[in-house]
């Protein structure tokens with residue numbers, strides 16, 4: 001992180017109450033986010049990746065206090081978000097916003113674009129009517145839409161245009177932070193790159209920080225200089241995107257990356273695929289010790305006994321894996337080199 005923090009999250013825990021089981025009908029807790037810490041600098045993008053069910057959306061929603069935080073600290077600038085009262089939260093809403101994956105369901109179909117964009121202004125700011133109208137026109141143009149579209153309804157637009165509208169709505173009050181939850185995954189490939197370019201332009205103009213949630217690593221690689229990798233509710237690796245992609249230090253990250261096809265067939269041939277066995281375990285009963293151990297090709301005795309400590313990685317960032325302290329000696333080499341040398345996994 002290069003500049004002053006916009007968002008600081010420490011030891012965040014989030015759980016859901018799920019259906020009662022057994023004859024006593026006791027409610028059970030699903031721990032969807034477990035001890036997550038991260039920071040985003042002003043105007044910076046942090047990518048949050050992980051497979052489906054790893055807790056990315058839950059973390060994003062809790063950071064914005066759209067769902068309850070069980071414990072931990074969330075700070076936006078100097079403001080305590082996790083402990084904010086109802087009225088403090090109302091004031092915080094204008095400083096942090098969310099864009100959802102599905103532009104078809106995230107916009108109220110019975111409201112015009114003008115109404116959708118005006119709503120945050122009316123709720124949060126005391127701005128005269130004609131100034132509001134001018135702001136809406138300017139915002140539509142800045143997301144690449146005609147100001148004249150303001151009178152239309154969401155169904156009159158394509159998926160990409162609707163996502164532009166959702167982005168415009170989130171940006172109306174110049175927030176410090178926007179959580180983008182899979183903002184392009186519902187769109188076709190060419191529309192995806194247009195929306196990513198738009199997000200970059202908007203960030204350059206506004207200095208808004210983004211938490212970019214995605215399961216698609218290529219999206220995060222294009223958009224964010226830093227990345228955090230989530231597995232079963234925990235962050236298992238963080239670091240500069242280049243280092244994480246080229247020299248992953250956690251076997252889960254290495255597996256995620258090895259699943260992404262390289263456009264260059266020569267490079268593709270040199271990649272050893274790590275095939276993960278089994279499904280993501282249930283967060284209701286996570287494995288003891290390291291949560292990844294049940295699917296890890298390098299599992300050792302210690303992995304079931306102790307949770308791995310966070311280890312600083314050469315080239316930047318942290319990885320939570322016993323291999324670095326207890327494993328077959330990596331001897332200063334990256335996990336990637338280790339995999340290649342050992343030929344533990346075969347190309348698939």
Ligand SMILES: Nc1ncnc2c1ncn2[C@@H]1O[C@H](COP(=O)(O)OP(=O)(O)OP(=O)(O)O)[C@@H](O)[C@H]1O
Pocket residue numbers: 016017018030032050051052053054055056057058059215283
């Ligand atoms: N409202 C809810 N009630 C109960 N459990 C939930 C709820 N929302 C999510 N979960 C559970 O919490 C865990 C984390 O889910 P979450 O949606 O945050 O994952 P995700 O990483 O965003 O996945 P995806 O990539 O599919 O969006 C999962 O086990 C999920 O089943």
Ligand SMILES: [Mg+2]
Pocket residue numbers: 056057058181
């Ligand atoms: Mg999600």
